[in-house]
């Protein structure tokens with residue numbers, strides 16, 4: 001239980017990767033603050049399972065991020081994981097979707113980090129882990145906002161690492177390829193429309209086509225790396241961007 005006494009905030013943790021990370025941190029004794037949306041009864045059950053609190057702030061605005069940080073209280077581990085996708089050709093990309101994807105996938109991490117760092121500096125220990133993506137270093141068509149946001153998140157992480165390098169605080173990205181979560185499942189219909197494909201074609205010829213291992217990662221595999229980055233053996237790992245992508249970015 002090496003995280004006993006640490007408070008961990010995981011944004012977007014009512015589902016998918018964030019939930020797996022929250023479970024892993026709680027299993028090592030961290031006091032977990034959950035964030036994200038979903039069915040109220042299911043979230044209450046998660047809070048009971050993990051001994052966690054839930055703060056349902058909308059992180060597409062600075063005010064939402066500020067409210068989250070105020071309610072969460074000082075955090076020792078900050079996992080910026082909340083994210084969304086929108087798939088459309090550039091000429092049809094809705095401006096409101098661009099703004100939302102940038103706000104949630106990039107700007108929210110700036111806001112939570114700027115608010116979390118003072119306590120981490122004061123205590124001389126902190127971990128900032130940003131869920132980026134294989135799309136933080138590569139691109140795919142029809143994902144203008146997501147690719148721009150994730151490249152930005154990778155850059156922000158490097159800046160945090162440098163600014164905080166002597167403070168006992170590390171900042172790193174984990175960059176998954178395709179992980180089977182609702183985020184992936186939900187983009188299949190738009191990709192079918194954008195490319196004129198069937199569901200099976202999208203899974204085989206678009207999604208797994210990028211991932212040489214031809215398998216989806218599981219959320220727990222991402223959580224295992226996040227847990228490692230919280231440990232003492234990772235204290236000198238900062239500014240890194242770890243792919244878990246079945247070889248995608250090796251190509």
Ligand code: NAD
Nearest residue numbers: 012013014015016017036037058059083133178179181183
């Ligand atoms: P998911 O859809 O299962 O979970 C997203 C979480 O974010 C949910 O808890 C949801 O309620 C929350 N959320 C959505 N909008 C929000 C908002 N406005 N404010 C606060 N919370 C909000 O998705 P996932 O696949 O687990 O994705 C988690 C992260 O991993 C994202 O940043 C995503 O870009 C990244 N990622 C996912 C994959 C993948 O293949 N699934 C690959 C690479 C990167």
